[in-house]
Amino acid sequence: MLEKKHREKKHTEKKQTAKNLEDGDQAVLKVNIEQAGYDGQSDVIKQIQFEVRRGELVGLLGPNGAGKSTTIKSILGLLKDFKGEISFSGERKSYAYIPEQPILYDELTLWEHMEFAAAVYELDREVFLERAEELLQRFRLLDEKHNMPSNFSKGMQQKIMLILGFLNKPDVYIVDEPFIGLDPKAIKDFLNMLDDERKRGAGILMSTHVLDTAERICTSFVLLSGGRLVANGTLLDIQKQSGLPDAPLFDCFHSLL
Numbered sequence: 001m002l003e004k005k006h007r008e009k010k011h012t013e014k015k016q017t018a019k020n021l022e023d024g025d026q027a028v029l030k031v032n033i034e035q036a037g038y039d040g041q042s043d044v045i046k047q048i049q050f051e052v053r054r055g056e057l058v059g060l061l062g063p064n065g066a067g068k069s070t071t072i073k074s075i076l077g078l079l080k081d082f083k084g085e086i087s088f089s090g091e092r093k094s095y096a097y098i099p100e101q102p103i104l105y106d107e108l109t110l111w112e113h114m115e116f117a118a119a120v121y122e123l124d125r126e127v128f129l130e131r132a133e134e135l136l137q138r139f140r141l142l143d144e145k146h147n148m149p150s151n152f153s154k155g156m157q158q159k160i161m162l163i164l165g166f167l168n169k170p171d172v173y174i175v176d177e178p179f180i181g182l183d184p185k186a187i188k189d190f191l192n193m194l195d196d197e198r199k200r201g202a203g204i205l206m207s208t209h210v211l212d213t214a215e216r217i218c219t220s221f222v223l224l225s226g227g228r229l230v231a232n233g234t235l236l237d238i239q240k241q242s243g244l245p246d247a248p249l250f251d252c253f254h255s256l257l
């Protein structure tokens with residue numbers, strides 16, 4: 001009986017994936033920042049417009065101080081000084097933010113963090129237990145689930161942020177520099193998970209400095225410099241904009257900057 005239910009569920013999930021991919025050109029996040037900043041400088045970033053569509057992985061790139069974090073903070077609604085419009089338009093209008101620096105509670109175990117996230121997301125108990133098991137296995141933290149993350153290594157703590165982000169299967173992921181601190185196997189697990197989520201129909205915005213990985217995995221790019229949008233589009237678009245056909249992203253990037 002349970003098996004039949006599971007098979008039916010898998011079938012529904014497959015149909016859902018096909019439908020999601022059919023809807024592939026639908027924007028799940030629209031960013032229109034006229035200007036945003038901080039006390040003392042309210043226009044650190046200006047005129048930044050782009051979209052993230054279903055199934056897309058958009059790389060948010062730019063040198064130190066270009067405005068990537070300020071753009072992410074604007075999207076998350078964390079800035080007082082913000083003019084523009086941010087709209088989420090997926091099925092559930094849900095998003096997960098995976099920060100660069102782990103944010104964890106000292107007094108909660110890994111499992112309690114997951115229970116807490118599930119309660120906030122109002123996840124069905126059965127769905128939560130299934131996803132939690134799968135994610136703990138995927139990121140090889142099953143044996144650690146009743147331990148305190150405050151005693152974990154930096155990379156293990158970062159994996160917890162990934163697990164908490166993936167638990168809710170949102171329409172949009174906003175990921176801030178995920179590659180620093182994760183070991184190569186964890187990076188591969190993370191990229192596989194992102195791939196699965198894209199196939200499901202999620203859109204992903206990911207800021208990073210790791211250009212060769214970005215070039216390999218991103219479907220399009222948003223390039224910032226000095227708080228302005230310098231280029232936006234696929235690798236082909238960026239190559240055209242930089243006048244360097246066939247050049248790697250790294251060269252286009254430097255030419256445009």
Ligand SMILES: Nc1ncnc2c1ncn2[C@@H]1O[C@H](COP(=O)(O)OP(=O)(O)OP(=O)(O)O)[C@@H](O)[C@H]1O
Nearest residue numbers: 038039044062063064065066067068069070071227
């Ligand atoms: N809390 C803050 N208060 C005032 N200015 C800030 C604050 N955070 C960032 N800035 C300024 O905003 C500008 C853009 O910084 P931001 O952190 O968005 O860049 P970034 O592209 O994320 O850089 P990095 O790659 O170094 O993380 C910088 O000039 C920075 O000094």
